[in-house]
Amino acid sequence: MENQKNILDYDTVALDEAQDAVIIIDQTLLPGKIELIALHTAQEMWDAIYLLKVRGAPAIGVAAALGIYLLANRIETEDFEEFYQKFTEYKEYLDSSRPTAVNLSWALKRMDAVAVKAGREEHKTVAKVKEILHDEALQIRAEDVEVCRKIGEFGLELVKPGDGILTHCNAGQLATVKYGTATAPIYLGQERGYNFHVFADETRPLLQGARLTAFELHSAGVDVTLICDNMSASVMSKGWVQAVFVGCDRVAANGDTANKIGTSVVSAVAKQYGVPVYICAPTSTIDMATATGADICIEQRKAEEVTEMWYKERMAPEGVKVYNPAFDVTDHELIAGIVTEYGVARAPYTESLKEIMERKAQRG
Template structure:
């Protein structure tokens, strides 16, 4: 049974441990309905990620962490043997990991839990389970903290009254709270910055029009939706002082994979001298991926382009459809990559390495 809620009053993803359920805002229903749904089975969790009921790299990572923990609870109910437990655990991990290939947070979160199981090999299965619960909750807490810090660093780049452009949804709906690209907008709203935010509609799934515009309006921010092909006109008129977008994976050289259309926005921004900021919690930085050319790009169903939002089909039957979910923005188009541990600037091969070193040192001290 679903519950009506307000977007701004509840976390995008949360764990109901007592009932062994993940509670998510079903983003496929927005903006028409704001409802939560409860996920119990691994199939439901897999489908929720694949079908974009929960989406956005950080939110996917949090959901995957909770999902694998719930799988471990189910496995532990049937065996107290570590080897049997771990064999089934790995199968559940691989299953969830297959839901979406591009967002690094998915595999990152699952691997975090896998490391916990391996690190507790000598302990009982109930003790391993408790460690997994602690890690899954830590991933969510880290997401909340990281997004708030992103907001503080991002806000330091802006002035009161700035016009901002964002693409897709890197808002609170893409994380637990605050969001990535929207975090400085929310903090600015609290401090009276009076930003005007322009949201690309983001074809073909319309995350900008359906999701970002909805949550920004709900928070009282001055918001305007534009079609994806209108950003050049807007920038030419001087209405945009900065572009803020999220990302699903950052390569070691600073190339970034984000929702399809982001690279086009970056090219236009470069032409008009508008700074292009990538808001990236360090969980999305993949130092093992050398360049954007090494990032696997997810191909989505043709129906998203031809039928999804139309009363009648809007393209000829049988026509070929090219529908990549993401594109890669070349590092040469990026002004800075904003993380929770500081702002990385070109050359990114050096600055991102430094950011990850700062993070490693901070984690040692925690």
Template sequence: MENNRTEFTMIQSVMLDDANDTLLILDQTLLPNEKVYLHVKEMKDVWDAIYKLKVRGAPAIGIAAAYGLYLGTKASKANTYQELQKDFIEVKTYLASSRPTAVNLFWALNRMENRFLQEAGKTLAAVKEALRQEAEEIREEDERVCESIGKHALSLLKENWGILTHCNAGTIATAKYGTALAPIYLGQEQGYNFKIYADETRPLLQGARLTAWELKEAGVDVTLICDNMSSIVMKEGKVQAVLVGCDRVAANGDTANKIGTSGVAILAKHYGIPFYVCSPLSTIDLECKTGDDIHIELRADEEITSQWYEKPMAPKDVQVYNPAFDVTDHSLITAIVTQNGIAYAPFDESLPKMFAQK
């Protein structure tokens, strides 16, 4: 194996332009055809970017929310801490309503609130600066977390393996490296020669539009397949491991991720292929006992019937069921990889230990 490292230019999907009171967001709904950064100033536009998946991926959503909450608070005309707190809570509550499933959204907003409360008694300028610093630390911490997840996950993989992934848990979904794609990038740097199979991930096609695009940009060997082709590539021996990200992990290991993930896990179990969930600790919700407690967001009918077509591809007024996520049962998961190590079943015992690691 080659030990020479090749540093890739990672694409940042969320950036703060503090001097211009602006949040720069890579509009992922336009990829792969256009690479456009939105210049967002208003909270309604931050909310819209999160809700409409212009920014997506649990960590990236958290970063965008933290920056948005900072900018919203920075714009306050309050004259006292109490007035500023009222404005802060108003912005926080509004941004929290954008995506109910991704726990990182609430984690980041709550972390910002904790910092706000810690700054009580200081000047309003100092409070706002503290919020900026906290938002920056959330981003920098995510970069460190993703690299650590990548290193732990890479230890589970071998050279020349075929790896299947679903949805997008890459660098554009995080601060850098990604979660499920982090070991792929690190392996590419170290000459592992992975061959990646990317599910297209209907109905929003994050695998086709985003994962295939960013891996191809980085020079990774990637093959795009339709979601219903996962079984045949597994049966043909082309896949030796499955790597996925997640939007929420329950205390027992049940994992919510983009719709279709549970089907991939069932297939992997059938073919004896390890199924790994790559999760930062911020996505693990120990207060959520099982997957039954995870709220599943239902999205607009047109995502299935007409959004990607010149003409509607379904009968007019047909009933549509469009859940954004499904829950993979913990029994189907080989391991959950965190920045602090690898958790194996029973997850209700191993996951709490991940939080205790330094």
């Protein structure tokens, strides 16, 4: 279904119980066409995540939580162990769709934990387990909105009115339920008259910056300028950028972060020009079990995304080898701070991230 309303008027990910479906914006069609699609089956959910119809670590996590609930709700048995065996099959299948974003496995593990507690430890009926899964999925979605707002508040303290901000890829509302992570300070600043000047990298090869970030910020009335990925040094050298805000898909225990390919380049350039780089990361993306960025599995994607996608004609010679990692790792030494919903972590990250996770556990 096509819509003419502002892109920000629509939920990125939502549960439609009447349709028995997860409703998402098909982000592969943006900005030319806004289309909401309903995901009913496990295959449709897997494809939507893998094909980037829904993307951005937080949004993927929410979609997985809502999706596993819907799939679990259709399992027809009153025996918990039989139910749980099928639930586990669905969970592992969805978890295989994308390997780098930790939110996917985080959300599925959280849903798994409540199912086990309710069914195996508390001996609740399968019907009751399904109710608990329903409530947990909606709780994950609600928490995403609140987490992003808090990241925005902490991030806003790092900049001042009139600053230039550069961002890479899309860590905006389209990557979450609302506000975004890296764009949360921008949106809150927009509400409060900060008049930021934002530079959005186009973000090759999938153009999330051009198609998504520039689209949603422009729709919100933000002063946004689109630049090619290789222009970051140019705008920084002119003094137009006072801070870099980017999202991430996984944070290692030492503060190394995996984000969309090209983020490490931006961070190295920013270091050269004395521009602080801030990683906006919900604690759900912090993986204390991963020691360093070298331990993060980097997703490799199809060559066609580089050679053919978005072009009317193929833009590379037939048969040429293509290296197409979806993410790269930014060394913690290039990062000025990691902005979470519990505050800003600073170096040494092995200590500050541990403190933030302990704070989360105490409040949780």
